[in-house]
Amino acid sequence: MSDFLWKIGGEAGFGIMTTALQFSKLAVRCGCYVFAYPEYPSLIRGGHNTFEVLLSDKRKNTSKDRIDFLVCLNKDTYTLHKHRLAKNAVVIFDKSEFEIEQTAELRLIEFPFNQIIKEEKAKEFMKNMLGLSASACILGIDKSVVEDMVRSTFADKGEEVIELNLKFVNYGYNYINQNYSEYKIDLLSSKSSKPLAVLTGNDAFSLACVLSDCRFYSAYPMTPSSSVLSTLAKWQIKADMVVRHSEDEIAVINNALGASFAGIRSAVGTSGGGFALMVESLSFAGVAEIPIVVFLSQRPGPATGMPTWTEQGELMFAVHAGHGEFPKIVLAAGDISEMIEITVKAFNLADKYQTPVIVLSDKFLSESLFSLDSDKILSLIDNSNIDRGKIIRQTNSETYLRYKDSADGISEMLIPGQKGFFYQANSYEHLEDSHTTEDSEPRVQQVNKRARKIQTYLKTDFQLPKVFGNLQESKLVFVSYGANKGPILEASRILAENDMQTAYIHFTHLYPLDEQRLKTEVFDKINKPLVLVENSSRGQLAELLREQAGITIDKKILKYDGRPFYPIEIINKLAEVL
Amino acid sequence: MSNLSAFNGYQPTWCPGCGDWSIGIAIKTALAQMGFTPSDLIVVFGIGCSGNMNDFLNAYAVHGLHGRGLANAIGAKIANHKLPVVVVAGDGDTYGEGGNHFLHACRGNHDITVIIHDNSVYGLTTGQVSPTAHQGAKSKSTPYGLPEQPVRPLHIALTQGASFVAQAFAGKVPQMIELIKQAINHRGFSVVNILQPCVTFNKLQTYQYYLQRTFDLDENHNKTDLKSVLSFVQKAYEEERFPLGVLYQVEKPVYTDFLQVLKDSTLVDKEKDTKTVAKELLKEFL
Structure with missing residues (x-):
């Protein structure tokens, strides 16, 4: 299957977030990977909430720009997103709330959300269940999968809530089957035995x-x-x-x-x-x-x-x-x-x-x-493992020195309680035995001791960034950290499909940095342009690399409007920075 | 009674005549009389002349940041609620920089004792006014007089939920020892506000001033009726007089009583199989 983006929007306070989580769980039960991103303003009621869910047969930790399926629980959802609609996108809306001009480009579904809510004397947020079940029906999800989902989600809310939600699932499926069965897409009709979290x-x-x-x-x-x-x-x-x-x-x-x-x-x-x-x-x-x-x-x-x-x-x-x-x-x-x-x-x-x-x-x-x-x-x-290092419950030595100088900079930390011992965790500069000092020699000793931990860390625990792709064969190398990894790897994949090989240097251990190893084992090997991708206006990872490792990156794709990157944005910006 | 000298750390560096001397001795004596050794408790020190007791009093100790002692003490108590926890702090620590922590520590009725050195000045920074200084007080930071009224620590402690509120005077050591012992023995948040002259920087609230204005509580003082204690404390405040003794003491659940996971064991002593728990929790995401 090709990647498919489902998006739901509506007024804040009406359960958009929960619905998207349920939709995501439905999709994974049908053997599909999901990645979902919420947008909401900093208020509880009113405003506009959206959640978009990317469906894919591969694990992709990114969304995409084009929306293939839009569930509009209010007019804003349509006006704010119509420019992103893909060709032949499905749009569910309620004609009693607003009209959309019929075009050949869209598959419009007029769904009577308000009428059903009124007839059933139901709460407004039940529109979500209608939107969810109508979507599930269009995408070919077996109704029993949705029903199971309802039963498990509302298990602790009682039989009445479950029955009401099942009734609304029925409304969604029946209405689509009777009126729009020609719009059904066979996307999620299989069931998966392999559990995805x-x-x-x-x-x-x-x-x-x-x-x-x-x-x-x-x-x-x-x-x-x-x-x-x-x-x-x-x-x-x-x-x-x-x-x-x-x-x-x-x-x-x-x-x-x-x-x-x-x-x-x-x-x-x-x-x-x-x-x-x-x-x-x-x-x-x-x-x-x-x-x-x-x-x-x-x-x-x-x-x-x-x-x-x-x-x-x-x-x-x-x-x-x-x-x-x-x-x-x-x-x-x-x-x-x-x-x-x-x-x-x-x-x-x-x-x-x-x-x-x-x-x-x-x-x-x-x-x-x-x-x-x-x-x-x-x-x-x-x-996974748990390693508490030099934290101890008991010391066997006769005199215990909390801040004892050591080759690796680390001293034994005694958990308070052992009889015959005591010490301070001291915010003042201190002697090895933890008493306060302002003397020159112990000050220098303790500063050096603490600083030595950095050397120990670099030697034993620092990890170089992960490299995705081939540094030598690439036309350019992306550099970033955090969840940009998802959009960057997807941008790389799309570029590769268009015969442009790229690589990605992904940092997880950001500080302290081992300048020598970073240079000799990674950056010295690259003679292609480095492109920083970051959700900031300054490009702080580039600042850090220059400050801590003398590595310069002058090409930057930056985004600081509060929104994460879409892969296509990274691709489009490349022309500007290269 | 354990060995008092076991608590002796370095020779104190306080000014001759400073109230800290007697408070330091009172704390050590109280701890020794209660049978504690320095390994039996956690003491958290604030920052200031009072906090400098960190090097003069032996214990498993935290000498943290100005104003944050109570917050450290609360965490330590949650981690090991079987160990007594005492905070030694100043009026700047407790009523200024750490005022918010004091408010919430009272409200939480944490089983902690806080001993406040209340001398109405910042001694260690050479004599600026503290939150308990009198309105109009002149100091290096208020050369034209302090516009604010003093903080009323007893009122705050009483109204915000502390279950033990006492006041002592650094010039009356035997009473101070008894009050500290009672405070540590009390199960709940116990506040001992100690009126203390600063012989170097406070020329107003001197030993003479406090000798004239302090008074012992009547034997019949009702220390369980919050309303009457409050009006008593308010009256004393209006008359610029200072009651000494246990003003208020009630029994009520302490913070850790509400924590179900602490029923059978302290946090620090728990044995856990975290992998099994994590696998169980993972099911919520399937």
């Missing part, structure tokens, strides 16, 4: 937190990180962890640092504004050598910016966050399987280096729905 980047982070034995997660709600808080809060009993909604982001990180000091793996989640409030405490974690994982999901700033949209404007902020000099690790995932791997690693690195580790995401990754074979996730789970 559908989860967002935030879901993947949450799952990996549990897997990593994170026992304390604190946060203050902030889009687009909030769903991690709600997901982990929902799971806290099953996961045997404490999830705390603290009074502000300063409390959030200091709660977590207190918990981490007391011996348990702890993490926090936020977006740029909340992260800004945490920054002083990040520096405290650095000097006191307290492990902490910070999930930073970016959105367009500055300040409140555009809360529900996407951007990658905080890479340099994350890298440089914190006053004074201390080691810090910044990692980023490009899709959900990377998110699971990176998060498990982040917890291990935080413990190993007893320092902050930032997991960078953005709205595009955090809130998009990705599909993945569940076997793949199961094997990620099975292959």
Whole structure:
């Protein structure tokens, strides 16, 4: 099958998000991969919400520009998207709400949403179920698949809700079968025995937190990180962890640092504004050598910016966050399987280096729905490990030195409780035994000790960027990080179909960087143009590479309107930058 | 009674005559009388002259950021709710920089004791006004007089849900020791506000000032009736007088009582099979 984009739109507050998740789950049950992206304004009612779902027989973590199927629950959906409609696109709308001029280019379906709602005296949001079932019928999904879905989705809502939804499924199927059976597309008529999981980047982070034995997660709600808080809060009993909604982001990180000091793996989640409030405490974690994982999901700033949209404007902020000099690790995932791997690693690195580790995401990754074979996730789970490094419950030495100088820069961290011992996690500069000092010699010793962790990290845990494609045979090489991976790989595929070979350098280990290895093992081998692709106006990964590794990228495809890249945009922009 | 000298760290660097000396001794004495050793508890220190006690008092300790001690203490208590947690902080820490944390710590009734050195000045930064300074107070940061009224810590603690509220005076050590012991023994958020002269920078609230204006609570003081305690505290405030003793104490559930996962074990002691749990949770996404 060729890629097919289904999109639904309607007023905020009417369940568009839930419907798209249900549609995605229906599609994967029919053996199809999905990638879905939501757009919504920062308000609860009114406004316009949309969700677009790409259907494909291959795993593609991107949407596409052309819409093949548009479900309009209001007029805005049509006016805002008509310029994106593909030839022969199916458009479902209600004539009682607005009219669309008949053309040969579109397959228009007049669906009596309002009439059915009125006749049934149903709530307005039930239009969703009509839109969903009408779509399912057109796309050839067996009705029983939809009915099963309804039963499992509303299992805890009671028989009455299930019956009502099943009735509306019937309306959708009957109306299409009776009036528009000629428009049916045989796209999703098969059933799959192979289970695909559908989860967002935030879901993947949450799952990996549990897997990593994170026992304390604190946060203050902030889009687009909030769903991690709600997901982990929902799971806290099953996961045997404490999830705390603290009074502000300063409390959030200091709660977590207190918990981490007391011996348990702890993490926090936020977006740029909340992260800004945490920054002083990040520096405290650095000097006191307290492990902490910070999930930073970016959105367009500055300040409140555009809360529900996407951007990658905080890479340099994350890298440089914190006053004074201390080691810090910044990692980023490009899709959900990377998110699971990176998060498990982040917890291990935080413990190993007893320092902050930032997991960078953005709205595009955090809130998009990705599909993945569940076997793949199961094997990620099975292959994961928990390594607490030099964190110990008991010391056998007679004198315990919390900040003992060492060749790798890492000292034993004793979990408080062992009789006969005590020490401080000290935010002041300190001696090896953790007492405060302002003397020259121990100051230099401790600064060097902490800095040595960076060398240890580069030697043992840093990973070079992943290279997709062949660097030598390519006409150009894309460079990026995060969920841009999806659109870039799809752009590369389309370009290859048109006889243009490209490669992609995908960073997951963003900071610190090993200048030598980056040059000799990757960038020195390239004599083709490098093209940075980033959701920001400055191209911060290029800034970072120049600053940290002396690598220059002057060709940049940048997008900073709050929307993620479509593959075709990357392709179209190439002509301008090359 | 355990060994008091086990708590002795470095020789303190406080000014001669500073109230911190007696508070430091009172805390150590209280801990020793309660049978604690430095390995038996977590102490979180703020930043300021009071916070400098970090090097003078031995314990499993956090010497964190100005104002954030309570937030660290809450996290530590959640991670290991069997260990006593004490916060030693100043009035700048608790009522200024960390005011929001104080409000919410009261509200959460976390089983933590906070001992506040209330001297109405910022000593370590050489004498600017603190949140409890009097309206009109002149200092380096307020040469023409402080426009604001003082923060009323007892009122805040009482109205926001602290289940133990006491006030002590650094000039009355035996009473201070008793109050600290009662506070640590209390199950819930216990606040001990200690009135403390700063001999170097505060020329108004001196030992003489407090000797004249402090008074012990009557034996019949009803410490469980919030309404009467509030009006009592308000009256004292209006008269610029300072009651000493346990003003308020009630039993009620503490924060960790509401956390189901802490019923059988502390978080730090849990044994878990996270792979099995993760596989179970993955089913939600199929």
